[in-house]
Amino acid sequence: MKFTVAIDGPAAAGKGTISRAVAARFGFEHLDTGLLYRAVGMKGGDPVLSARSLVPADLARDDLRSLAAGQAASQVAALPEVRSALTAFQRDFARRDGGAVLDGRDIGTVICPDAEVKLFVTASAEIRARRRWLELGGEAAFETYDEVLAQVRERDDRDMNRSDAPLRPAVDAVMVDTSDMSIEDAVAFAVATVSARL
Numbered sequence: 001m002k003f004t005v006a007i008d009g010p011a012a013a014g015k016g017t018i019s020r021a022v023a024a025r026f027g028f029e030h031l032d033t034g035l036l037y038r039a040v041g042m043k044g045g046d047p048v049l050s051a052r053s054l055v056p057a058d059l060a061r062d063d064l065r066s067l068a069a070g071q072a073a074s075q076v077a078a079l080p081e082v083r084s085a086l087t088a089f090q091r092d093f094a095r096r097d098g099g100a101v102l103d104g105r106d107i108g109t110v111i112c113p114d115a116e117v118k119l120f121v122t123a124s125a126e127i128r129a130r131r132r133w134l135e136l137g138g139e140a141a142f143e144t145y146d147e148v149l150a151q152v153r154e155r156d157d158r159d160m161n162r163s164d165a166p167l168r169p170a171v172d173a174v175m176v177d178t179s180d181m182s183i184e185d186a187v188a189f190a191v192a193t194v195s196a197r198l
C-alpha cells in the first residue's frame with residue numbers, strides 16, 4: 001500500500017513529534033526532511049555538490065539538531081539546485097510500500113502535491129521559541145530566550161520569502177495551530193485526520 005502523509009510548518013511547531021507519533025501509530029516510515037538540509041549545511045564546501053553527494057553517514061552527525069545547523073540549513077535550502085538534488089530521494093521515500101510520513105516545509109506543495117493527507121502545523125513565534133529554548137536547556141542554555149526568538153523569526157522570514165518552494169500551506173492542507181494545544185491533543189487530532197482518509 002502506498003500512502004503519504006505530508007506534514008509541513010515552521011521550526012519548532014511540533015511537526016517532528018506529531019510525525020513520529022503518526023508513523024508509529026500506523027506503522028509508516030518517517031523522514032525528517034529538515035535533516036537533509038541540515039546535513040548539507042553542516043557538510044561545508046559547495047552546497048550543491050554536498051547535496052548531490054549526501055551519504056547516510058552525513059545524516060548521522062550528532063550536531064544536526066543545533067541552532068547553527070538550523071541556520072545553515074535554512075541558507076542552503078534557499079538554493080534551487082540544492083532543493084532539486086534532494087527531490088528524487090524524498091519522492092521515492094514518499095511512495096515506498098507500507099506508507100510514509102514526511103515532515104518539512106514544501107512536502108504538501110512541491111514534493112508530494114498528491115499526498116493522501118496534508119497537515120500544516122503551526123504556532124506563534126513566541127511559543128515556538130520558548131519550546132526550542134527549553135529543548136536547548138532553558139536557563140542553563142547557552143542562548144537566551146530572546147536570541148532563540150530572533151533566530152526563529154529570521155528562519156521563518158527566510159523560509160517563507162525564498163523564491164523556490166517557500167514555506168506556505170498547500171491549498172488543501174488541514175491547519176493545526178498548536179499554540180494552545182497539548183502535544184497529546186495535537187497528536188490525537190493528526191491521528192484522527194489520517195484515520196479518516198485511510
Ligand code: DC
Nearest residue numbers: 011033034037073074077104105106
Ligand atoms: O525542520 P528543520 O528545522 O529541521 O529545517 C531546517 C531548515 O531546512 C529550515 O529552516 C528550512 C529547511 N527545510 C526546507 O527548506 N525544506 C524542507 N522540506 C525541510 C527543511
